[in-house]
Amino acid sequence: MAKQKEMQLALQMVSGYGGEFSAWRMTGTDPAAYTNMDSYVERAKLAEKGKFQMIFIADTPALPNDLGAQTPMFPMDPMLALLSVARETEKIGLVATLSTTFNYPYNLARQFKALDVISHGRVGWNAVTTSDPSAASNFGAQPLSRKERYAMAHESIQIVQALWGSWEEDAWTLDTKGGKFADMAKIQPINLKGQYYASSGPLPIPPSEQGQPVIFQAGGGYEGLELAGRYASGVYANPYDIASAREHRQALRESAVRFGRNPDDIKMYAGFMFSIGATEEEGLERRRKLMSFNPEEIPSRVSYLGTMVGLRLSVHTVDIDQPLPDDLLERAYASPQDPRSPRALELLKKGLSIRDVLAHGVINYHPVVAGTAVQVADFLEEWFLAGATDGFSVVPDIAYDGVADFVEQVVPILQERGLFHKEYEGKTLRENMGVPYQYGSAETK
Amino acid sequence: MAKQKEMQLALQMVSGYGGEFSAWRMTGTDPAAYTNMDSYVERAKLAEKGKFQMIFIADTPALPNDLGAQTPMFPMDPMLALLSVARETEKIGLVATLSTTFNYPYNLARQFKALDVISHGRVGWNAVTTSDPSAASNFGAQPLSRKERYAMAHESIQIVQALWGSWEEDAWTLDTKGGKFADMAKIQPINLKGQYYASSGPLPIPPSEQGQPVIFQAGGGYEGLELAGRYASGVYANPYDIASAREHRQALRESAVRFGRNPDDIKMYAGFMFSIGATEEEGLERRRKLMSFNPEEIPSRVSYLGTMVGLRLSVHTVDIDQPLPDDLLERAYASPQDPRSPRALELLKKGLSIRDVLAHGVINYHPVVAGTAVQVADFLEEWFLAGATDGFSVVPDIAYDGVADFVEQVVPILQERGLFHKEYEGKTLRENMGVPYQYGSAETK
Incomplete structure (x- = not known):
């Protein structure tokens, strides 16, 4: 597999706080960031300063988690968050998830295209x-089978x-002298009809600087690979180690x-978390601090x-501030069953206390590096040079400070090592991702 | 009927240009304003300077008009336009139309509520x-009967x-010390199920400063009156004369x-157009100029x-630059059949040329005043004091210049006469409209 010279970076934004559920309680964090679009704008500006290719906002149209101790996992509204950022940045890409299951294709097409035009061609749609089930019931629906959902997704995209x-690329004439706003011969209905969705069009929106938004995909399985292979220029993936990352990347490339x-x-972005000190x-102390906000979760984590x-471990039978006793370790x-296990075992064998092993994030959703900026850069370099991924979807522990740490400390190291670009290649997301221009449906061209 | 002391003003924004289809061709207008959110922001800032209660953006999810000589009648996307304005203004209300027919209630609720929270309680939803038929086919649907559409609208609202x-008003606790982000006992599902729509909720969004967005209504008939009487705090209406305006207003009040x-x-806003000189x-010359861009339309207008x-009038049998010949006039x-006819006859009898009668806007969708700022103020005063309306939905002929004319010249006259407020009464749209606080569904409280 040909290795690329430079990795790409996406900043994953989690509802205004950070990737850790207790981030909202850290000093210096605005606890009301969830409703404050400035929090998105400020982080995106930092990421743009750090030449990140894009920000990425995940979404599910539901409130799936308990807000007792945790913050929401998704924004109030991803499109409004993206537009807030679009109006106050210039080059960084703007990607959001919207469901193909619970949105009409016309409404999806309209809002993403409008945003793409407003941002001068910087938008991507993560089509999931x-x-x-809680999302389905918000739309008066029963949860659909995987087969149905993917059939709908194909039609929707x-x-x-x-x-x-x-609109043909040159349909918007804007001829004030001749009095021709647009060339209606070049604005035509599409008249597509599937089993789940249909639309006649046309959309009332001219082309953007990149033609149209970039399609992203997330989610595994055969159906996910097929969807990505057909339509996606970018894929958000969540591998836990280099071997599975490389395997997934290879499968995506073969699907394309x-x-x-x-x-x-087709570019893959692997999810990744960090705490820098x-x-x-x-770095580890920062994670101990984050973990300390929710002591009630310690027993289940242990x-x-x-x-x-x-092993059967319980806070009642082991001292979590000590290393694992030798008899258990043996x-x-x-x-x-769990790709995160080797890392957990490695840290236990090193003699770290159980608390510190947990603080290292061994049971997090993404791989975690707790350490110095150099250690973070080393991790990214190792994965990238091993052909595990084209880039990373970076999830800071704490919203603003985490982004600042990465931009100010890790990015310069990556740039120094020739692993990350020093300037944006162009103005559009397609240019900055290095993916080709596409206009209209790939199938029909 | 009790007369109110002061009228209210809504600035109706038509896709970036003005109320006249040729406005995009006028010198000083950005012909690409359709895709430029700054055009919305700049006009809204002017309107806020003029203490307008709100901006209003109409919408239909389709491209129903020919873009050969005309500009689009609706924005690329109303919510993105409103958010652009929300982020750069402080007090003016933000109202947009979204269809109850072709949007899921959950998505409507989410986006309007998010916008209301972001704008600190300044949002209204014109639920139409x-x-x-071209909109229906964009959603793979057949046009629905009036009865069905209104049944859906009731369920949707x-x-x-x-x-x-x-979320109960005090559900968002934000207790960083105690680690309680929200009180989940006060965030409950709604579990509503109708014939067309259902949703379980909850929505992942806390209350705004005004609790929740204000409901607006537009559209006539018995069904429209019922919808307005049940839910609306504001109604956009298009009466052509004082008598029919007063009748409609009275019917709305009775429905409430x-x-x-x-x-x-329940406040009514009557649509109204103007050209100031x-x-x-x-003022009339400005309208002649606007009309001159589309000479091909003169024959059908005559x-x-x-x-x-x-009368049977044709450009081949009469000289449109002359008054109507006496024999025809007699x-x-x-x-x-047409409430605009008396005004047309009056101007013809005054001896105006046919071209000038047309330039006065006698066949426009709204009443038109072409003249001085004092004449515009006189018109508004007459309607308002006659109890014809609570306010006006003002449609400038040319986007930016028309707003500037009204704000700089008409508003001071209205304020001088004690017909319009000199300062916003509060910070939220409800406060500035003088309508009561509402939270949740009126039915269930």
């Missing part, structure tokens, strides 16, 4: 299906792309080839950690 | 049904309002009473004018 192409595309035109101990290494093994 | 109220509400809690002749006064009468 929604399986969450095809209709959306066709609507995006319903299967649908007649160049494998280099001047020393490794400082028990979960035990499962990962084949029986411990990395569970093959 | 969509009959346009009830579900949306219930979702808006799904029928549903157990105070009639003063230093003299009446200058013919239409004839119909209004009971036979002319105001058609009872």
